[in-house]
Amino acid sequence: MGAIIDNLPFMLAGLWETAKLAALAIVLSSVLGVLAGAMRSARSRFVRWPAIGYIQLIRSAPLIVFILYCYFVLADLGFDLTPFWAGVVALGVFTSAYLAEIVHAGIASVPPGQWEAARASGLSQASTMRDVVLPQALRRMAPALVSEFIKLIKDTSLVSIIGVFEFFHRVEVTNSRLLTEPFAVLGFAAVCYFLLNYGLSRVARRLELRLDA
Amino acid sequence: MPIIEFTGVQKSYGDLEVLNGIDLSVAEGEVVVLLGPSGSGKSTLLRCVNALEDVSGGTIVVNGRDPHSKATNLNELRSGVGFVFQHFNLYPHMTVAQNIMLAPVRVKKVSKDAARRRAMELLERVGIPEKADSLPTQLSGGQQQRVAIARALAMDPAIMLFDEPTSALDPEMIQEVLEVMVDLAGSGMTMVVVTHEMGFARKVADRVVFMDGGRVVESAAPDEFFASPSTERAQEFLRRVSHI
Numbered sequence: 237m238g239a240i241i242d243n244l245p246f247m248l249a250g251l252w253e254t255a256k257l258a259a260l261a262i263v264l265s266s267v268l269g270v271l272a273g274a275m276r277s278a279r280s281r282f283v284r285w286p287a288i289g290y291i292q293l294i295r296s297a298p299l300i301v302f303i304l305y306c307y308f309v310l311a312d313l314g315f316d317l318t319p320f321w322a323g324v325v326a327l328g329v330f331t332s333a334y335l336a337e338i339v340h341a342g343i344a345s346v347p348p349g350q351w352e353a354a355r356a357s358g359l360s361q362a363s364t365m366r367d368v369v370l371p372q373a374l375r376r377m378a379p380a381l382v383s384e385f386i387k388l389i390k391d392t393s394l395v396s397i398i399g400v401f402e403f404f405h406r407v408e409v410t411n412s413r414l415l416t417e418p419f420a421v422l423g424f425a426a427v428c429y430f431l432l433n434y435g436l437s438r439v440a441r442r443l444e445l446r447l448d449a
Numbered sequence: 450m451p452i453i454e455f456t457g458v459q460k461s462y463g464d465l466e467v468l469n470g471i472d473l474s475v476a477e478g479e480v481v482v483l484l485g486p487s488g489s490g491k492s493t494l495l496r497c498v499n500a501l502e503d504v505s506g507g508t509i510v511v512n513g514r515d516p517h518s519k520a521t522n523l524n525e526l527r528s529g530v531g532f533v534f535q536h537f538n539l540y541p542h543m544t545v546a547q548n549i550m551l552a553p554v555r556v557k558k559v560s561k562d563a564a565r566r567r568a569m570e571l572l573e574r575v576g577i578p579e580k581a582d583s584l585p586t587q588l589s590g591g592q593q594q595r596v597a598i599a600r601a602l603a604m605d606p607a608i609m610l611f612d613e614p615t616s617a618l619d620p621e622m623i624q625e626v627l628e629v630m631v632d633l634a635g636s637g638m639t640m641v642v643v644t645h646e647m648g649f650a651r652k653v654a655d656r657v658v659f660m661d662g663g664r665v666v667e668s669a670a671p672d673e674f675f676a677s678p679s680t681e682r683a684q685e686f687l688r689r690v691s692h693i
């Protein structure tokens with residue numbers, strides 16, 4: 237226990253880094269995921285196909301490969317990202333593909349009568365999607381979306397591979413420094429991830445309640 | 450010059466001919482009731498007017514424009530044609546007022562304030578101003594359908610189309626919706642109504658059009674049609690509906 241308290245500031249600094257990383261990646265993945273999901277549901281194949289390609293391509297790569305790819309290949313392409321930002325992009329883009337499939341399923345679950353009512357009143361395709369269909373789709377899919385975000389938070393531990401000094405990286409450093417306390421140190425890490433995810437589900441629940449009201 | 454004109458309109462799903470050469474014209478201010486057995490193509494005909502369905506042949510002119518031509522601004526044409534559905538199709542995530550305001554704000558770029566005022570006027574007209582800030586799920590079926598009518602009227606359409614507006618309602622709610630429609634007909638609105646409410650047809654229709662097998666079989670004033678339908682099919686149809 238004393239060992240954990242001694243190393244607490246060191247590890248908690250990483251927890252803050254992880255929270256920032258996760259929050260930015262969640263925002264990025266939401267924007268890209270909703271966009272790709274809406275495009276995936278479009279009637280025009282010129283809109284649909286690029287979205288399908290994007291989703292398939294990203295989902296076929298293991299996350300760890302994708303993280304390395306984002307870091308090294310983006311640098312080669314001239315995007316000189318810090319490891320932190322490469323991590324945000326990797327996690328955000330990776331998760332967006334899964335979100336897109338969920339959003340697509342949500343859109344498909346909105347009854348056709350909703351489209352018809354909106355189109356019959358003269359609303360454009362884009363406005364029908366934005367004002368009528370998407371809000372209903374996202375509400376239906378909220379639990380599935382939140383579980384992707386929870387996955388994303390846990391996946392932040394993988395970006396230590398490109399040298400982001402996030403929480404898990406620091407936990408590992410602490411663990412190998414102490415050598416004798418793996419149970420306490422890793423247990424502490426598990427509790428922290430639990431709290432992070434619990435916090436997220438609480439926020440999500442609040443949002444859902446507000447949306448339902 | 451009719452406000453709606455069908456000339457030789459055909460529609461098929463694969464091998465199934467749903468509309469089989471429809472010729473029909475509706476004059477401005479006219480109230481036409483469409484009757485016919487299930488599957489005769491009434492809904493399909495109605496949905497072709499504002500291109501919710503496309504056609505396989507023939508031409509349609511609505512308000513001087515062809516809804517199925519690429520050159521037509523379809524959103525503009527549709528905003529001049531109100532459509533009321535059997536199952537209301539209100540937007541469940543919006544309040545009653547928001548349902549009514551959406552199209553005027555998005556399509557006609559009316560200000561939110563003006564749209565809200567207009568929504569309140571329309572709710573007054575359909576008899577439920579106190580429901581403006583309720584959600585559709587908090588309303589009875591009859592109230593929901595009246596909101597759907599108000600929503601369609603908010604675009605100031607020249608034509609209103611109704612596809613079995615009372616068929617999904619409990620019997621005690623049918624009257625309140627029909628009253629709104631009678632009032633609308635009295636105000637000079639052009640209306641095409643698919644319904645099984647023979648009382649409404651007798652009382653309000655200027656003309657009854659009877660369809661069967663994707664064709665217009667008979668078209669006559671209601672008195673004439675109900676007293677002595679000239680075709681075998683219409684006679685049989687009337688015998689059957691008078692038994693229910």
Ligand SMILES: Nc1ncnc2c1ncn2[C@@H]1O[C@H](COP(=O)(O)OP(=O)(O)OP(=O)(O)O)[C@@H](O)[C@H]1O
Pocket residue numbers: 462465467485486487488489490491492493494
């Ligand atoms: N999307 C579709 N695909 C295939 N067939 C269809 C489709 N929509 C309608 N039909 C068929 O077209 C025919 C006419 O349908 P329509 O809905 O216009 O009839 P209706 O006169 O409105 O009948 P009802 O009184 O039952 O509403 C029916 O045989 C129906 O099965």
Ligand SMILES: [Mg+2]
Pocket residue numbers: 491492493612613
């Ligand atoms: Mg029908």
